[in-house]
Amino acid sequence: MWPVIVLLAGPVLAGLLSLVIQRPRLLHAVNFTTMLALALAETFLTGQVLAEGSVTTLGTLVYVDALSDFILIIITTIGLSCSLYMWSYMDEQVARGVIAPKHLGVFFFLFHMFLFAMVAATMANSLGVQWVAVEGTTLATTFLIAFFRRRESLEAGWKYLILCSVGIALALFGVVLTYYSSVRVLGDASSALNVTALIGVADRLDPNVLKLAFLFILVGYGTKVGLVPMHTWLPDAYTEAPAPVAAMLAGVLETVAVYTVLRSKALVDQALPPQFTGNLLLTFGFVSFVVASLFILLQHNYKRLFAYSSIEHMGLAMVGFGVGGLVGTFGGLFHLLNHALAKALAFFAAGNIHRRYDSLEIDQVRGLARSQPITAVATLVAGFALVGLPPFSPFVSELLVVSALSAQNFASDTMHVGRFVAVTVSDEMRSLGLVGVFLFFGVVLFGGMMARIGAMVWGAPQDKITRGEAWTVGHVPVLAMIVALLVLSVMIPESLRTLVTRAVHVIVVR
């Protein structure tokens, strides 16, 4: 019980404290201590989940199973590294006069409210409370995106607020429809949206209502995931947000949004054949992947480049979930973690570059290797990881997703042996064709990304750029992430593997 309380109360307390504390040092200390406490609590919670299967506490408000615990691991890990990175990043912004010292407290307040909303969305038992929390993330982050108060950032913040609010209103209608179907079966109005109550009766819910509900939920939360064509807010928001916020948005918020979709998928799949949700996710994922990889070719701003890469990776994870089965789902979940690490690393590096070169244009950045050696390595590693090169862990998860995609008809038919006869040559051709297109756009993406990152890293820096990179506390998470990406590519720790495997069984219900 207490890890849950720490996870929920920690950010709220830290947020309120940030409003009263004046001294920057103390603010950072509070922030870091809170994140450390959250990470510790999460470790204990994971132990509990591994031992007991799931944890229901605080009445029935909180429900943590392997799936939500896995998402919590991503939240706390990226959150912890962000808190270290912010230490040097925010101090420098204050020193340069970009933000007034008194605004630092507000920044941390919003940051912790954002964190609280994400933790609450992940732990919520009721789909309704989950919705409230996801809308809470929108409200908390819009001012974080617009924090530097430039014209562009205000525009990005407003666009984000409006588009995500619309999306989320549609998702609420989806939740209402879910309730419409479940209250008829469960009768008890107060628990009829609880995952714990729904799991048992989901197969008796009305399929027609659930179909409509899932469509609304997918489009609604899909807006937050940044699936094409609901993605238009995303590149602007990621470009304008301060680097640590962009890292949180890309690494964590997207993951939480995907999680909300997965929760509904797990329910709907019990009442309908998994092909229904599977095909929808596959289509949205595939389109996002293709469109994003084409847009990457057009980018001349490195933060936008990473933003489109986020859309592409979420598309890829969605393809994994859409194909489904044990391999595809495992690949998708593992990819969420890998993407979070790689993307946070990319935005940390982008933040370092931006502070040195004062420009977001790729053309203006030359000779990173000489001016900022550590950042250059980080940029290269992030780039390699994001295009799916070994020996970095996204390679492994992408390989899993692609192999699940290529074997999809076989995979689904070994699960439903009765349908084995129905496998035809055209089915095989279809999945191979899909893989072909997929890999083609993977190559497009590879070219687009690497050309631009290469252009930034090599060459000679302009004369006005100072050379050499002093060691700061902000470099600790950068190094840690490089190591994590390397290690996860060769081995997944036993407990993590067990957790993800169990999470897969939460999603794959038949």
Added chain:
Amino acid sequence: MSESTQLGSQLVDLCSVLLLLSCFAIVAQRRLSACVDLFALQSFFLATTAALVAFLTGHRHIYLAAALTVVIKVIVLPRILRKVIERLNVSRELVMNINIPAGLLICGGLVVVAFFITQPIIPLGYLLTRDSLALALAIILIGLFTMIARKKAVTQMVGFLVMENGVFLGTTAAAYGMPLIVELGVFFDVLVAGLIAGIYTHRLQDAFDSVDTSELTVLKE
């Protein structure tokens, strides 16, 4: 069906239709302050519908939701929006993405679409509020349309609130309200969203000398 339920059902239908009508009025209105007034009126109809359902079904907690609707959506949010308009230098929406007659036609089409989509699931509903679910979806779609068709930050906000009203009508109609904690959370979110939008219009006004979102074109591919 007994006579009293029939009467009740017709009353609920009447109120829901009034909600839908006020949507059309918003779409047809150019003056920003009138849009806000119409939204307040719509929220009042919503509260009446909710109170009516609460009275006819005996679900007490819907009264609470109705009261919150009156406080937040009839009084507080319109007041915030009116303050915002007062500070602005324009009170009318002169250029729209889609002109009013075309907009009204599209909204008519959206109502048909909403009835078409909800056709298969309506028979599951309670007798009392059956048709309101289709009307709720129609209101959501029209709210969405308003957000796309209008350019002023204020009208976009009104569009969002109209969508929210549609969802709320949906919950009342489909399931006699959501669990209390969810309903409170939703109200809280809507209120905060309104406040945030108010702050934004200030800052946008300062930065761009306008709250015309078509001026927001710095960020482009």
